[in-house]
């Protein structure tokens with residue numbers, strides 16, 4: 001294209017007719033509060049706006065990344081060269097559709113916050129998604145990640161997902177069986193797509209009963225997990241064990257690098273106590289990993305998603321970042 005970044009940002013504004021924020025601190029777009037800046041950040045109010053942003057950014061050679069609320073997302077210090085896209089009001093709708101006398105589906109836009117979806121279902125006396133109580137983030141992010149806890153995952157409630165296939169440019173709906181959902185995994189992690197909405201199976205249940213279940217889950221979470229700036233569990237649980245238990249047993253609670261500390265309440269959480277950087281994150285993760293490997297012979301894998309550069313780790317100037325699995329354009333969180 002031969003255009004500088006400022007010119008491209010101006011062109012993006014002009015061609016989409018949208019407000020574009022330049023030099024957006026990505027620390028604001030992650031609950032861990034770490035990250036450099038994005039060249040541009042824009043909100044897509046509906047599917048048409050989303051299509052326009054993606055097409056325009058492609059013309060301008062600006063890599064696009066669509067995100068949710070950033071509760072499982074760690075940005076690198078280098079930030080994002082291109083456009084970060086957030087989903088606006090048109091992706092916050094919740095609709096109930098009768099399938100039969102008992103069965104109803106609830107369809108939620110990708111930007112609906114999980115707790116909001118649970119509350120709406122509760123008001124309607126519909127059971128199905130309350131097992132997700134306490135999980136932060138959006139419906140789109142939770143589907144991408146197959147979010148859940150020890151006894152319930154979003155795939156247990158899911159009926160189908162509607163998404164924009166970035167390969168073909170088509171909007172498609174796939175049933176849960178087609179989405180390859182397993183522990184913290186969905187097909188969306190391997191194929192470029194933007195999740196637009198998700199439909200969940202629900203059945204009738206008394207509001208009080210749903211509320212009791214929600215409160216039980218929130219209470220348990222409050223007792224076992226810290227509040228504060230975090231992205232929840234950092235590592236995936238190895239088969240048959242808990243990463244938190246292993247890190248705790250290795251004596252690593254409270255280990256600190258820079259502004260980042262292993263929680264003393266739940267050892268699989270890292271808390272940003274102020275000014276933490278991605279470099280701190282990489283050092284602390286390395287420390288925890290090597291100690292757990294040394295003590296127990298277990299290799300911990302990251303559960304959170306790291307995003308940076310534009311094409312992933314391959315194009316990072318920073319060798320410390322290059323050896324990490326950093327994902328690039330086209331994924332959704």
Ligand code: EPU
Pocket residue numbers: 148149150151224231232233234235236237241242243244245246248265266267268303
């Ligand atoms: N444990 C320790 N020390 C710790 C943390 C845990 O000894 O510092 C022990 C606990 O006492 C318990 C066992 O480890 O015996 C399991 O702990 P917990 O019930 O807290 O569950 P978890 O396996 O650590 C998983 C999910 C959480 C989810 C909880 C609750 C993963 C990686 N983690 O944690 O998900 O909230 O179950 O259901 O799958 C997340 O994904 O961000 C997340 C927080």
